[in-house]
Structure formats: structure tokens, C-alpha cells
Amino acid sequence: MEVSDSKVPNIKHWSPQDRPREKLMLKGTTSLSDAELLAILLGSGNKTMSAVDLAKKILRSTGNNLHELARLSVNDLMKIKGIGEAKAIAVVAALELGRRRKDLEAEDKPRISGSKDAFELLRPHLQDIQHEEFWIILVNRANRVIRKQQISQGGVAGTVADPKIIFKAALETLASGVILAHNHPSGNLIASPADIQLTRKLKEAGKLLEIQVLDHLIVSGQNYFSFADDGML
Structure with missing residues (x-):
């Protein structure tokens, strides 16, 4: 009114x-x-x-x-x-x-000790946008952040995460682990079958390269879903 x-x-x-x-x-x-x-x-x-x-x-x-x-x-x-x-x-x-x-406050190589730390690091990029984006956080053996990087940008209903681009970034930085993340503009925090399949695919690929997939976050506004916290990794 x-x-x-x-x-x-x-x-x-x-x-x-x-x-x-x-x-x-x-x-x-x-x-x-x-x-x-x-x-x-x-x-x-x-x-x-x-x-x-x-x-x-x-x-x-x-x-x-x-x-x-x-x-x-x-x-x-x-x-x-x-x-x-x-x-x-x-x-x-x-x-x-x-x-x-x-x-910038998070640029001093923080340590990721859980899903909340990863969420706080990526929240400025994912919480307010109206389209889907896929991001990764690359960490060393001590789980200190090496780099965060946008992998793709899509539309309202989805975006593409190319495993080759993800692991290329991990290999270039000599990362020991990777945290996956994307947003759902719809507000739905439920992992889709495609989300689950992609996570399994990347986890298996990471084993061959000795790069561990530590988590996959789905972000929506101020909330998130963690594959690791839900026992899905």
C-alpha cells in the first residue's frame, strides 16, 4: 500500500x-x-x-x-x-x-574449520544475487584459504560447474582441498538430484588428484545447506 x-x-x-x-x-x-x-x-x-x-x-x-x-x-x-x-x-x-x-576483511587467509566459516567467506558474493553462480574455496593442508574463485554464472534456474575448470584452479594453486558452493535464488535449500550427482562426481575426481572435496554449500539469502554437515559427503 x-x-x-x-x-x-x-x-x-x-x-x-x-x-x-x-x-x-x-x-x-x-x-x-x-x-x-x-x-x-x-x-x-x-x-x-x-x-x-x-x-x-x-x-x-x-x-x-x-x-x-x-x-x-x-x-x-x-x-x-x-x-x-x-x-x-x-x-x-x-x-x-x-x-x-x-x-577484504576475509582476505587474510582465514582457516576454514566448518561450514559456517565457508558460508561467511562466500556470503557477500552469493546472498543478494538473483541468478545462480558457482564458487569454490581452495584450501591448503591446514585448511587455510588459498583463494576463492567464481567458476560460473548462470540464470535463475541453474548454472554449469565444469570439473575441468575447478580442478585446474586447484592444481595451479597446489590446493589440498576444495569447498564447492552455489546459490539458489528461489530460496530453496534442498539439494537437487543434479546437485547430488555433481558433488559425487567431483568427489571421485578429487580422489584421483589427491584433492579432497570438503563440502558443498547451497546458499540462499542468510541461510545455507551443507552437504558435509548433513552427512552427504
């Missing part, structure tokens, strides 16, 4: 400590609400809504869920009344920077 846009005072008439930019300078970033931070990205409101009210409107459209906001494209944001291309691009760009920062 569309929320009506009521007339509001110009943000310039607010108390300095209530204006998002001034509040950030006075009290720091942690003092700002999600709406206020988003309002700074928007830069301005419109004739009937302040930047903060426009930010609140965007957040309401996603159930006040930042993860859902991160899934929106420029075109999705532009469907919200009051959001033009420039504002939409600014929001999408900022959220992408957040993803990349999280990605």
Missing part, C-alpha cells in the same frame, strides 16, 4: 543536532539510524518529503531489512516514488562498497 507523502518542513530548518550530516559530525556514525545514514546517501528529499522521510519510505518498502535493501537494483529503487537514477545509483554503490569491505 502506498504511503501518502505529507508536507514536511525543510531539513535545513531542523536543529543542527537533528540533521543527519551535522549529527554525524557532532556525534559520529553510530549515533545515526539506518534512515539517517541512508538520507545522507540520498543527499536531498523532494518538495513533499525530507531526505530522512524518503529514506524511511525506502526502508519500509524492504520491511526495514538492510539485507533486502541490498538485493534491490537501480531499477528496483527507481520504482519508489521520489527516487531518481542518481539517488538509486548512490545507494547501490554504497551497498556494494559495504560488500567489498566485508570481502
Whole structure:
């Protein structure tokens, strides 16, 4: 249901400590609400809504869920009344920077001790996209990450994982183990027959090369399914 846009005072008439930019300078970033931070990205409101009210409107459209906001494209944001291309691009760009920062935090060769570690490493790449992608994590004998790599990108219903490309990457880096992962945009975390067959095929191929397939994750949003945790490896 569309929320009506009521007339509001110009943000310039607010108390300095209530204006998002001034509040950030006075009290720091942690003092700002999600709406206020988003309002700074928007830069301005419109004739009937302040930047903060426009930010609140965007957040309401996603159930006040930042993860859902991160899934929106420029075109999705532009469907919200009051959001033009420039504002939409600014929001999408900022959220992408957040993803990349999280990605860099994991770049210090962490140790994979379980499925959750692997999920956290790949989540920035797989949680918000609307098509399927296949990724691998290559590890050494101590289960320290050597590299993570995208293997393929497909459509909404599937993607192709070529064993030759997977094991070529493993051999080039002298990896001792590989963790497989792909996403299901539909939200379904059940392994399909094709997923199970591919995992078995890669596991058997890995034995010949002495490269162990340690797990296969299916990611959907904030959740995942682990073949290893479910005893399917």
C-alpha cells in the first residue's frame, strides 16, 4: 500500500543536532539510524518529503531489512516514488562498497574449520544475487584459504560447474582441498538430484588428484545447506 507523502518542513530548518550530516559530525556514525545514514546517501528529499522521510519510505518498502535493501537494483529503487537514477545509483554503490569491505576483511587467509566459516567467506558474493553462480574455496593442508574463485554464472534456474575448470584452479594453486558452493535464488535449500550427482562426481575426481572435496554449500539469502554437515559427503 502506498504511503501518502505529507508536507514536511525543510531539513535545513531542523536543529543542527537533528540533521543527519551535522549529527554525524557532532556525534559520529553510530549515533545515526539506518534512515539517517541512508538520507545522507540520498543527499536531498523532494518538495513533499525530507531526505530522512524518503529514506524511511525506502526502508519500509524492504520491511526495514538492510539485507533486502541490498538485493534491490537501480531499477528496483527507481520504482519508489521520489527516487531518481542518481539517488538509486548512490545507494547501490554504497551497498556494494559495504560488500567489498566485508570481502577484504576475509582476505587474510582465514582457516576454514566448518561450514559456517565457508558460508561467511562466500556470503557477500552469493546472498543478494538473483541468478545462480558457482564458487569454490581452495584450501591448503591446514585448511587455510588459498583463494576463492567464481567458476560460473548462470540464470535463475541453474548454472554449469565444469570439473575441468575447478580442478585446474586447484592444481595451479597446489590446493589440498576444495569447498564447492552455489546459490539458489528461489530460496530453496534442498539439494537437487543434479546437485547430488555433481558433488559425487567431483568427489571421485578429487580422489584421483589427491584433492579432497570438503563440502558443498547451497546458499540462499542468510541461510545455507551443507552437504558435509548433513552427512552427504
